[in-house]
Amino acid sequence: MNIRDIIQSVFNIKNTDIHLIPLKQGMTNDSFIFSINNERYIIRVPGVNTEKIINRHQEFEVYQAIKGEAFVEPVVYIDRDKGYKISKFIENSHTVNPKDWNEITACLKRLKDFHSQSHRVEHCFDVFEHINYYESLMPTASKYEDYKETKKNIESLEPIIENLVKDWTLCHIDAVCDNFLVTENQDVYLIDFEYAAMQDPDLDVAMFIVYSLFDRQEIDRIIDIYFEHQVTPLKQYKIYCYIAMVGLLWSNWCEAKQDKELLNSSYAQQQYNYAKTFYQIVFNEARNISEFGELVNHHG
Incomplete structure (x- = not known):
């Protein structure tokens, strides 16, 4: 699946006109901003060789443990196998x-x-x-x-x-x-x-x-x-x-x-x-x- 396919699946939309804006290229991932219904989100895309360095199943467990914690990123989707993650964009x-x-x-x-x-x-x-x-x-x-x-x-x-x-x-x-x-x-x-x-x-x-x-x-x-x-x-x-x-x-x-x-x-x-x-x-x-x-x- 490409990035747009993932976004469409998570938000249950068919609109293929999803505009991705590069946010940053990190040491392990790339991040892009996109908007759904006038609300902005970030999708994280795992980088090259990241699977050798990050245990995505353990990361998934962590996000389950901290779900609802104040002042941590509001995650709306995380793939426990591939490492794609979507979170709400923290404005300003x-x-x-x-x-x-x-x-x-x-x-x-x-x-x-x-x-x-x-x-x-x-x-x-x-x-x-x-x-x-x-x-x-x-x-x-x-x-x-x-x-x-x-x-x-x-x-x-x-x-x-x-x-x-x-x-x-x-x-x-x-x-x-x-x-x-x-x-x-x-x-x-x-x-x-x-x-x-x-x-x-x-x-x-x-x-x-x-x-x-x-x-x-x-x-x-x-x-x-x-x-x-x-x-x-x-x-x-x-x-x-x-x-x-x-x-x-x-x-x-x-x-x-x-x-x-x-x-x-x-x-x-x-x-x-x-x-x-x-x-x-x-x-x-x-x-x-x-x-x-x-x-x-x-x-x-």
Whole structure:
């Protein structure tokens, strides 16, 4: 079925004159705007190789779990096999500007509110499992000469994270600025739950950080905002661990996509840099924190 066939089937219409307006070409999907009865919608069309990266059945389960949740995208149709999705267009809205701290504060509050709803699904997101899976999709060895050393360092963080207290709830996993919409009324919507799964919400904070390429000073400010100025050093270094882990995760994701333009982008390089830099920060600094230092010394 082509895109127009899907739209006609979902809305039970025979009018073939459906005008599709390209909205954006994302890293995993393309999106188009169309109108039915003067109401606008977005149809998401899966991109090349997306089926290797996204589990559509799990995504369908997530949208069932959050159905009716305020301030998440209003989905009217989702294909659990092919990944086509139709949602209502959120009028008078824009993606969050990572340079606007008022907007950053608003979407971190929305993310924390979402975590507090304690939605549950049957699947979880294992960071190291995905690191290895994306690595298996690479056509050749990593482009980074020190990849094996970097990966070994990141793997040494796993037992440290496993020994720290973790909450467990439905997380977005791809909680980046582009997946928050701010309306003219200053309402904030969370959209695109392709990767969502059960995880530690602290991981979502790290996800929010790495996509927009924030520096350390900005990262500390984001952590402080999310935890309402009550973050502990232990919590801060735990999120640093997550930043290192997801840096390698998305670096491998970039290599798995086999897209030359993406691989040569500042985004891909910075993800790998996050892995290396924040691993060093954790092991150079966290030893001074009693509980964290014991774990670092034991597993380092």
